[in-house]
Amino acid sequence: MDLLPQVFSDALLLAGLYTLMAVGLSLGFGVLRIINFAQGEMIMLGAYGAFWGLTLLGVDPIISLPVLVVAGFALGWLIFRGFVAKVLDAPHINQILLTFGLALAIQHIAIILWSGNARSATTAYATESAFVGDVLVVYSRLIAFAIATIMVVALIAWLRWSETGRATRAVAENRAAAALMGIDVDRIYAMSFGVSCALSVATGVVVSFILTITPFMGFPMLIKSIAIVILGGLGSIAGTVIGAFVLAFSETFVSYYVPDGAGWAEGIAFLLIIGILILRPRGILGQTVET
Amino acid sequence: MTPILELINIRVGYGQSVVLQDVSLNLREGEIVCLLGANGAGKTTTTRVVSGLLAPWAGEIRYAGENIATVPAHKRVELGICLSPEGRQVFPNFSVYENLLLGSFSKKARLRRTEMFDEVYGLFPRLAERRKQKAGLMSGGEQQMLAIGRALMGCPKLLMLDEPSLGLGPKIIIDVYEAVASIAKRGLSILFVEQNVQAALMIAHRGYVLANGHIAAEGTSAELRSSPLVQEAFLGKKPSRQDLSEVHRA
């Protein structure tokens, strides 16, 4: 049996998921120049939100997605106003440690509220699939891919064509010049942080019926997101999409074709980071970033 | 009549060092005023204070009679204060068109967007030709036009231009100053910063000379041109090669 079509289909579906996962971090970094170490915890909260929506209220994760995304936006806004805004001009290390402290706190609030038990949303479509020719297509991953595509396209369209989106890009390029355009930079900051959190919450909702939900699920996803964002170039959404595809395709290919490849696949992300930073420090599509 | 802009005893600086000390100046409606001075005299700092990028440590900024010292930068744009900043600061990854769109971000300006586009493209036909070009890929002169055009898109009542002639060829300088002059005829007040003294005094009604953070001299263009103080202030200046050549060409 020829595996290649299956390899491509798996890689493509994974790439969609990775894109959505990393795009929040990418936006947050592009605009605020902050790597939010609590980004993974937003994914975790989104996953728990979807899980509890299904378990307690019987609401399908896809239905609760809009509500959770709005809630994620609000939470991001609050976290920005309450904490992050105060370290915007502080050294990177303070920002890293602040968001790391938040991550630690959110993880353990989740443990206190919901215990450390692993969970997963058991929707009907979570385990359904179909063969298209020789290729197995798992519905849950297809749905995740579709949602991810919609969200990412919506984000790109918003940034490209809406008044606020354009302002957001302007702030990312030049904060002082943006203020001279009459753009309220603080508000754009809060909003981008909110949108970035909302995207991560959406990721959480999407993975709630695919992956295992635990209070600690966020951190590995954060690391992978950082790898993707670095790969594509800090601050470039298009770069992030490319980064996600590169990572997903290389992971899947290694898993299929290298002995014990599924184990080594995780190392690819780090190899890629180091490689790309040495060869092209700005990433594939990165813009100039003063660090 | 109340002046459109009035700075009263402004004191400001960065960190520990003071850049402006007790600077007072004013600008009446429809007036073109230039700020002259050597490098580091505090000209750019003055525009930053007026635009709200820098909060004054002491003193008042009166705009149409109201103290706006605590109004944030983006709200001053809404009030009609627009700055074409030093070093142009166009958004390099945005097209010319998008840069201009951003210029009219404020709510008031958004309503008059089409009108302003016509006006700016009329003033700078070059920008219309290059509307789809990425700003970062344009020449310095084109970027300068874009920066001025972008500031105009905000429908300013008070337009500030920080060194509009810097890095421009002699032909373009004339274009730019013609543009500035024609803008001013529409009743706009203009405050601009120049090192190119001769060019500046050609179009300005009045001027201030800044030296070491103080107002060293003020007067009409004619007065300043003949003032020994101005001569002295600029003789003491050590101009860069570029500045020098521009002064000569102009």
Added chain:
Amino acid sequence: MRKALCLGTSGLLIAAALSFAAEAQETFKIGAPVSISGRYVAYGVQGKNGIEMAVDVWKKVRGDKVAGRTIEVLFRDTQSNNAITVSLMNNFILTDKVNVIIGPDGSNVAAAAVPPWKKIEDRPIWLLPGGSSDVIEKEVGPDPYFFHTYAWSYYYHESNLKALKALVGPNKKVALIYSDGAYGRAHIDDARHYIKEAGYEIVSDELVREGSADFNPTLAKIRARRPDILYVLVQTNDAIQLTKQIQASRLNVPYLIGTAQAQLPEWQNAVGESQSCWTGVTTWVPGLSYPADKNEPKLFPSAADWEKAWMEKFKAVPEFLEVGYYASTILTLLAVEATKSTDREVLKKWLEEQHYQTPLGDSKFIKSRVALHQTFGEMVVFQRQKKADGTFEGVLIYPEQIATGKLKPCTY
């Protein structure tokens, strides 16, 4: 600098003073390292629940004291961290001078606890109701004061393969999936060994990454090999995702063999319908028919009664670690009560000789591969089967004398 030093010294002193617990006389101290924060938090909470339940029951049945001593349980959080565990063990033994240590949970944390415990000459008795990794057994060696009150990893596969041979028959093709995590690595060698010993062919031997986002590459490779048995060695978290992916990927494998995960309500709830047909192997599962102990029917009631009492207290089905911690704690209390001593030699002797029928089965300590004291290692194999009302139950399928049903091949 000066302030630094001031602070440094006083900090050290205060911290030192904090950990000098006042040593009250006539107490029986149990040191309980539990992971109640960090990644093993789910296990840690179970351990803590088990010990608390045991002390509660003891106090109800025998009164507040044991052999005239107040019972003191020192719960200390390992934070799922090896370095903290080392420090905890040191403090338990050297500073708190506990009489017995019960725990910790999670193979890595348990492994980290071994060297600090072993290197102290007058170490107290240590009961370990979790931690199945054989590296722990090898490291502890034939230590007279170590009592393992849980199954070693190889017990799982010995029992699993016995069951398979008896119920499925010979000459089968097996596909193995194991994770690069501690669980997979601790089990894989013995799993391979017993599979080969049973005369089965391993057609696929796949490593997966702990926390992987997609197991499909592995499953696609396995599908191509058409195995009869899928044998899965992964930690609960991965098991949840993997189980769902296995159902979705329509492998058409008739026998899905799990190890520890299948008995966990955590796994069952998270995978829902996908739990159907999976077998598991465990020391304890709800519905076991172990009778009450003849001499201590109140401390060791029948498995069913104990389960009922647990449900009343915690409003949840007990998990195997909880039973293990319960039984281990009761055993130590009985030892002190019976011998009126806290001397480790006396306790050790008593523990070696005791024999009870607990809700977790026979409590007699036997020798295992390396370790001297091993109990509660008797394993049963069960299958998750759907009942008429749509819920699932664990049907015991092996050993045959306690079986409540038959192994059914998967139908999805």
Added chain:
Amino acid sequence: MNTRTFGLLLGAVVLIVILSIPVFGSPSAVDITFRTCSLIALAVSWNLMASAGLISLGHSAFFGLGGYVVILSANLLGMPFWISLIASLAAGALFGSGLALITGRLRGIYFAITTLAASEGLRVIAVMLPALTGGAKGAFLDAKYYPGTFTVNMGMSLAAAVTCLIAWRMSQSRIHYAFRAMRANEGAAQMLGIYPLKFRCAIMAVSGAVASLVGGIEAFHGGYLDPAIAFDLHITITSQIAPILGGIYTLSGPIIGAVATVFIGDATRLSLGHIEGVSLLVFGLILVFSILYLPQGIRGGLSDLWRRRSATAEPTKMAKP
């Protein structure tokens, strides 16, 4: 007596304290001193790199490397305690300077993330080579190479003391200015006659060697190592928290911070350890609020207080134009 002599005297007192506790201290004092010294050395090592503008998110790479070098050199080659520590020291120095060469001119976040990637990469390698490292199951140090409690504890105290002395010597010498220049602007540093790459290599070699040594001693102390713990991000984070909490870029900051971190960590763990999840929650919150309200660290907060108090005595310094 002036401030400097006083500082030196107190420094000497602290050295005597940390070096004598392994001899005379009670078991729990020894335990706390060991952990504090471990963190002091890590924090000073991290701060050394930070002072040159190199933010490390991968200190666990050095730590884990040192640990594995010790376990392998003892178990496989039968090296005694001191020799395997030297091996771990050398490995850390090599890895540090290698990383410096690889990262070249990367700065800020890019540098930080490369170090993070290096650490995670080492973890994957340790996980995937079970024949060598025991894989995720972990590996025990052969008990016959355990040099005894006293030696290990004294080793850690010595490591902390020597690290502090090195940092002190550096702060007294002209290298101190090189650090500042590197932190501000590597280009400018070059004009001052500092060759940035060489300087980076040297700093990362020293810093890496220290962190790796700590990992090595910890491996002797714990006797067990697995990849998740050896390359745990928490090691990196605590070695950052300590200097940040105490006062970054200073000599005493990391030391104050290390003591405070161990103290806070123990206090939350011992007082709140019986409620699930709470101890690390509180630790996280303390971290957040100390960054928000003590941005200069405890040391900065104290000198602020000091300045405010002395400000009443002398007139406030006026900013001059």
